[in-house]
Amino acid sequence: xxxxxxxxxxxxxxxxxxxxxxxxxxxxxxxxxxxxxxxxxxxxxxxxxxxxxxxxxxxxxxxxxxxxxxxxxxxxxxxxxxxxxxxxxxxxxxxxxxxxxxxxxxxxxxxxxxxxxxxxxxxxxxxxxxxxxxxxxxxxxxxxxxxxxxxxxxxxxxxxxxxxxxxxxxxxxxxxxxxxxxxxxxxxxxxxxxxxxxxxxxxxxxxxxxxxxxxxxxxxxxxxxxxxxxxxxxxxxxxxxxxxxxxxxxxxxxxxxxxxxxxxxxxxxxxxxxxxxxxxxxxxxxxxxxxxxxxxxxxxxxxxxxxxxxxxxxxxxxxxxxxxxxxxxxxxxxxxxxxxx
Amino acid sequence: xxxxxxxxxxxxxxxxxxxxxxxxxxxxxxxxxxxxxxxxxxxxxxxxxxxxxxxxxxxxxxxxxxxxxxxxxxxxxxxxxxxxxxxxxxxxxxxxxxxxxxxxxxxxxxxxxxxxxxxxxxxxxxxxxxxxxxxxxxxxxxxxxxxxxxxxxxxxxxxxxxxxxxxxxxxxxxxxxxxxxxxxxxxxxxxxxxxxxxxxxxxxxxxxxxxxxxxxxxxxxxxxxxxxxxxx
Numbered sequence: 001x002x003x004x005x006x007x008x009x010x011x012x013x014x015x016x017x018x019x020x021x022x023x024x025x026x027x028x029x030x031x032x033x034x035x036x037x038x039x040x041x042x043x044x045x046x047x048x049x050x051x052x053x054x055x056x057x058x059x060x061x062x063x064x065x066x067x068x069x070x071x072x073x074x075x076x077x078x079x080x081x082x083x084x085x086x087x088x089x090x091x092x093x094x095x096x097x098x099x100x101x102x103x104x105x106x107x108x109x110x111x112x113x114x115x116x117x118x119x120x121x122x123x124x125x126x127x128x129x130x131x132x133x134x135x136x137x138x139x140x141x142x143x144x145x146x147x148x149x150x151x152x153x154x155x156x157x158x159x160x161x162x163x164x165x166x167x168x169x170x171x172x173x174x175x176x177x178x179x180x181x182x183x184x185x186x187x188x189x190x191x192x193x194x195x196x197x198x199x200x201x202x203x204x205x206x207x208x209x210x211x212x213x214x215x216x217x218x219x220x221x222x223x224x225x226x227x228x229x230x231x232x233x234x235x236x237x238x239x240x241x242x243x244x245x246x247x248x249x250x251x252x253x254x255x256x257x258x259x260x261x262x263x264x265x266x267x268x269x270x271x272x273x274x275x276x277x278x279x280x281x282x283x284x285x286x287x288x289x290x291x292x293x294x295x296x297x298x299x300x301x302x303x304x305x306x307x308x309x310x311x312x313x314x315x316x317x318x319x320x321x322x323x324x325x326x327x328x329x330x331x332x333x334x335x336x337x338x339x340x341x
Numbered sequence: 342x343x344x345x346x347x348x349x350x351x352x353x354x355x356x357x358x359x360x361x362x363x364x365x366x367x368x369x370x371x372x373x374x375x376x377x378x379x380x381x382x383x384x385x386x387x388x389x390x391x392x393x394x395x396x397x398x399x400x401x402x403x404x405x406x407x408x409x410x411x412x413x414x415x416x417x418x419x420x421x422x423x424x425x426x427x428x429x430x431x432x433x434x435x436x437x438x439x440x441x442x443x444x445x446x447x448x449x450x451x452x453x454x455x456x457x458x459x460x461x462x463x464x465x466x467x468x469x470x471x472x473x474x475x476x477x478x479x480x481x482x483x484x485x486x487x488x489x490x491x492x493x494x495x496x497x498x499x500x501x502x503x504x505x506x507x508x509x510x511x512x513x514x515x516x517x518x519x520x521x522x523x524x525x526x527x528x529x530x531x532x533x534x535x536x537x538x539x540x541x542x543x544x545x546x547x548x549x550x551x552x553x554x555x556x557x558x559x560x561x562x563x564x565x566x567x568x569x570x571x572x573x
Contacts, residue, residue: 144414
């Protein structure tokens with residue numbers, strides 16, 4: 001499938017592949033999505049903002065240049081999982097990037113005179129996967145000042161911070177946009193509300209999607225932070241009790257909701273999740289998913305296995321590809337109203 | 342939002358180092374609110390922080406498009422979801438004031454960047470959580486110059502009229518969602534901006550910004566938001 005090569009939003013003209021409860025598929029536009037709801041459903045959305053999360057700096061021990069891409073928020077703005085790359089830019093495919101210098105705990109990465117990161121620990125298997133701690137006064141300002149949006153070589157232009165924000169963007173705890181929401185407009189959200197659909201917010205720090213290393217990518221998604229408030233948990237539990245369907249806008253929402261399930265209820269909480277959704281996971285909260293089109297083999301596709309068999313997903317991807325669907329964060333969408341039994 | 346309690350609310354005030362913005366920060370803090378303020382002036386922010394150590398001080402320029410997401414990101418990280426946003430940061434334009442015909446296009450644009458685009462962008466960035474929670478208030482600080490055509494107040498006047506109308510349109514489009522909008526003329530106040538506009542003004546005839554802040558907070562507490570444009 002061809003990637004969407006720029007960040008221009010197509011809103012209601014975004015293509016939408018719908019897979020119904022009967023597993024039959026149809027193709028339409030996002031502008032018609034309201035017809036896919038009967039008015040009793042809950043649509044849960046991720047209200048995280050996206051931080052410009054790529055930082056170029058100097059690895060002080062070796063003197064070499066290094067890029068740090070934040071990979072996952074760990075609950076406070078100083079502390080992140082991150083993946084290191086050697087010198088280079090997003091314009092080179094990640095798989096062709098130079099490796100970073102050897103990393104050890106307590107080493108320093110100097111990003112600017114007012115922003116440094118200390119390597120706190122290094123993954124035993126992958127030296128590039130590290131936990132860092134930022135050291136700076138006015139940290140959030142410095143992160144915006146020195147960070148650039150994480151982006152990949154299929155894009156043609158530099159992204160700006162606003163290119164990565166969805167309608168619902170709140171605290172900047174995602175490192176890549178929770179992209180299923182990028183093409184929604186408030187007009188559509190208000191139309192959904194008018195029809196009776198409840199829009200319920202949660203937060204989930206969307207992580208890094210790809211490193212260029214197939215082996216390292218297999219560890220994804222990493223532990224990611226999420227939070228569900230009392231009010232949102234209550235609204236979701238009431239809907240479940242009344243037999244109303246819960247749809248997730250984006251895979252991060254699905255992961256958060258399933259992680260928060262205990263004794264048949266969504267429990268309000270904030271914390272890290274390591275839950276992996278896949279073919280062997282039986283969904284307990286989520287009845288459907290609106291999601292983008294992503295690379296085969298990605299952890300995203302693995303998550304779709306809990307909604308639709310891999311064979312069917314591949315057939316649907318082929319159908320969408322034939323219809324000119326575009327892939328990746330600025331691409332087209334699928335609405336899976338089904339789930340695997 | 343009847344009898345709205347200020348205590349414990351998360352409130353953002355732009356332009357909190359001067360004039361009515363500064364007075365609002367002090368009054369909101371006194372009433373127990375959690376307050377973040379945004380201003381360009383680092384020295385002014387440091388001084389405010391010394392007076393009110395609990396204030397969340399954010400250096401930024403609302404007129405600059407590149408500053409808006411960093412400002413919003415910092416507000417949302419350090420303060421949390423915003424319940425009340427007061428767009429108070431204003432720019433008068435070149436002083437001494439000039440006839441509209443003598444106003445440079447660049448200065449006219451700069452006034453609009455601060456007084457209209459700044460509140461527009463910041464409102465867009467901060468109200469999503471209000472919409473999803475179905476509760477919130479946005480107050481835009483306006484002026485009698487938005488209504489009366491005073492010679493030489495041109496760019497400021499036009500920008501405040503635009504701000505008033507933007508406030509009405511936001512209110513109309515979000516009607517029924519329990520998000521309230523006010524455009525408030527605080528009256529002629531004893532502020533550096535007023536003296537920049539009218540150097541010969543008599544301070545004894547001008548309102549203390551603290552009085553305007555108290556009046557505005559009383560209006561907010563009353564929960565009476567049906568009339569969008571108000572004069573204090």
